[in-house]
Amino acid sequence: MSTMQEVAKRANVSKATVSRVLSGKGYTSDETKARVYQAIEETGYRPNLLARNLSTSKSACIGLVVTNNLYQGSYFNEILSQAAKKLEDNGRQLILVDGKHSAEEEHAAIQFLLGLRCDAIIVYPRFLSISQMDEIIEQHSQPIMIVNRKLRKNQSHCIACDHKGSSFNATQYLISRGHREIAFITGSMDSPTAIERLAGYKEALLASGIEVIESLIIQGRWTPTCGVQGVMKLHQQATPFTAILASNDDMAIGAIKALDDIGIAVPQQVSVIGFDDIPTAPFLKPALSSVKDPVNGMINEVIHRVISMLDGGHFSKENIFISELKIRDSVSDGPYSN
Incomplete structure (x- = not known):
């Protein structure tokens, strides 16, 4: 060398x-x-970039911490590609580090990037608590931005999506179309996103005077297989349902496959809505209705805030993003429609 x-x-x-x-x-x-x-x-x-960073206190590098269970699928691809492109446009390099499987490992990933003298760090947390993230932000001079979580103290350092509100709206839409027996397939219940989406579903039912039936709530873990298993469990326990809200599109796709296998037509007999609006959603048969989180807008705002904190500038105080419900062929009127 x-x-x-x-x-x-x-x-x-x-x-x-x-x-x-x-x-x-x-x-x-x-x-x-x-x-x-x-x-x-x-x-x-x-x-030797590390030696140069130590001498200049700047690296033109921005760190990104994401736990590895998000690496597969279009959702992470959208996050990564948008972050890389936006940082390239601003003359910065992106460094990706695995947050692995615990709060301690997510914290260690942040410390690793701080040790590399990254100018700022973006964290898509899975395990760190709100109080832990607020504490980490306050302990370091480098900007640390949190994606997809709402902080209590450092709100200018976070960008979040209203997952509870978007799930509420999707459930309310099914109710407005004449559905009352609405099943829900959750994401992994150690995920704040999954917890918020389940809460929105329950709140929408109660707001419309509809009882929350626990047997219609099936725990999943984000995979198509969980969608298949969820439908089979619903079918076996013979609890009536005319609609399914699945916490992501992969589980919704698995649910549609299972419904077809047992001879239940979508949407004529059961309507289905997912979350994430993956690129293939409009091309499925039937085309999948889905809740689209504004990932591009969220990442753009995160990068904009990071650059503003580093180079100077102003940014909007609005840090909560609203999802869009995209209705396609997988939803039709239920038995209580007018």
Whole structure:
């Protein structure tokens, strides 16, 4: 591996000049810069970024912490691609670190990025509590932004989606179409998003004077298989239902497959709505109705706030985003429609 000294020798300059060119500090003629860059290319030299970050206190890198159970599927792809593109547009590099399987590991991932001298860190938390995140934010000078959670103290450092409200609205829509026996397939119940969506469903039923029937609530874990298993459990226990609200599109797709397998037509006999509005949702048969979380808007706002905190600027005080219910062919009128 080549060294800075080899670059200096090939460019016929001092080591200090090479360092000055790489850091951008101090004056260096264009001719000298060109020789240094050519020497770097010829030697294959790669700067020690951590050492440079320690000396300059800036890295032009933004860290992103996401637990690995979100890595599959279109939801994470949308988060990652949007964050990378937006940061590239602002001259920053994205560093992804796995939050793994516990609050301690999420905290360790944040500390790892802080150790790399990332200018700011974005966290999509799964396990850290609200109080823990507020404490972490207050302990560090680097901006730390939280995605998809509502903080109590540092509200300018968080962007969230109203999952409870969006689930309430989706349930209310089914009720307005004449459905009363509405089944609900939850996400993993250690997920704040899953908890909020279940709460919205229950609140909508009660607001319409409809009893919450616990046997119509099936616990899932975000996968198509859970959708299949949920429908089979509902079918076996013979609890009547005319609609299913599934906590994500993967489970909704599994539910539709299972309904078809047992001879129940969607939407003629059972209506189905999912969450996330995955790209394939409009192309399914029937086209899947789904709740679209404004992921692009949320990530754009997160990056905008990070850049504003680093470079100066203003941002909106609005940090709660509203989802959009997209109705397609998988929903029809229920038995109580007018």
